[in-house]
Amino acid sequence: MATVGLDIRHLQFVEIRGDTSMQECIDVVSLAVERAGAVPCLNVTSIAHEAERIRTLSPDWLRRPSPFLFELARTVDAVIVIERDWSSLAALCPAEKLEAWNQGIGLLVEQQESRRIPYCLIAHPKAKRQEELLVSRSEAYEAIEAAISADVDTIRALLRRAKEVVENGRVLEIRTRNHGCMRCDLGRQAYQSDGRLHGSLVLNLPYGSLSFTVPEDSVQGTICFDRWKHVRDLAVSFDCGRISDISAANNPEAFADFMGTHSGDSDRISHIGIGVNPGIRRPTGLATIDECKAGMVFIAFGENRYMGGQNESTLNIDLVCSGATVLCDSRYLVREGRLALDRP
Numbered sequence: 001m002a003t004v005g006l007d008i009r010h011l012q013f014v015e016i017r018g019d020t021s022m023q024e025c026i027d028v029v030s031l032a033v034e035r036a037g038a039v040p041c042l043n044v045t046s047i048a049h050e051a052e053r054i055r056t057l058s059p060d061w062l063r064r065p066s067p068f069l070f071e072l073a074r075t076v077d078a079v080i081v082i083e084r085d086w087s088s089l090a091a092l093c094p095a096e097k098l099e100a101w102n103q104g105i106g107l108l109v110e111q112q113e114s115r116r117i118p119y120c121l122i123a124h125p126k127a128k129r130q131e132e133l134l135v136s137r138s139e140a141y142e143a144i145e146a147a148i149s150a151d152v153d154t155i156r157a158l159l160r161r162a163k164e165v166v167e168n169g170r171v172l173e174i175r176t177r178n179h180g181c182m183r184c185d186l187g188r189q190a191y192q193s194d195g196r197l198h199g200s201l202v203l204n205l206p207y208g209s210l211s212f213t214v215p216e217d218s219v220q221g222t223i224c225f226d227r228w229k230h231v232r233d234l235a236v237s238f239d240c241g242r243i244s245d246i247s248a249a250n251n252p253e254a255f256a257d258f259m260g261t262h263s264g265d266s267d268r269i270s271h272i273g274i275g276v277n278p279g280i281r282r283p284t285g286l287a288t289i290d291e292c293k294a295g296m297v298f299i300a301f302g303e304n305r306y307m308g309g310q311n312e313s314t315l316n317i318d319l320v321c322s323g324a325t326v327l328c329d330s331r332y333l334v335r336e337g338r339l340a341l342d343r344p
Helices: 020-035 047-056 067-075 086-091 095-115 137-149 152-167 252-260
Strands: 013-019 039-045 078-082 119-122 171-176 180-185 190-193 202-205 209-212 220-228 231-239 242-247 269-275 297-302 316-321 325-328 331-335
Touching (some): 013 020, 039 067, 047 086, 047 095, 086 095, 086 252, 152 209, 220 316, 231 252, 242 252
Parallel strands (some): 013 039, 078 119, 119 202
Antiparallel strands (some): 209 269, 297 316
């Protein structure tokens, strides 16, 4: 499905990124690429290996991408990534070295961004430790299968209706638990995730969400998330589009420290999204699955030029808001975690 969605063609070079612990999935994707007549280029490492590199190599060395990886970024025609959780490096590595490593990764991303290379992210339950998931790994796999098996025509119809509301709206308001309320302007194109690329360079699997950037400096107020890793009741406040405060029920500095290891506009919202996929019945704890759940709201931070935004950053991370309410002007898109597209 990833090869179809990216429209991979004969003899194209396709980079496949993944963690060594996900070798079975890497093998399946690699074989699918070859069956499409393209050439898989494997870029496989592990969180443990990267953590050791960051801890033991100098910041100057970490800022320089590998010549092999830079050449790969310069020549590939598409990228498929089996999800892995790089944010876990924040607890394993010195902040100044992790920042240097992120800068090196940023140069590779910049190279591919400049060439407008299509990119597919495939959710994988092993991207999170079991204690960070809300369900068992087997249930997470089942959620992915259910999402992909959901009726595509239904998903596309819901996406079209949501897209029309967002693109014709002027002001968006998001109300979350713990009295969170955030407002921002609208006015930009929305992108629908239905298993194929639609203008944006990014394709996610599973699919079933609408995403859109907003005028970056228009964001005001506070958005509350149930959790980020082991941080509970995380509240992020904005003033003129930039993060002005971070609080939580426990360990808010963990999220602040993680954000601080990234450069550029990491303190701005990348994009906002709404899930519409009816196949996902309950949150799993893996954002790439949960953000597609019908009625789920998600907020991304950092880089957004691939979606027509203005943020340049080494950060791109999504956090979900369960039970949120979303209004576009005076019309409900989501009401307390349930889609409300049929209501005036």
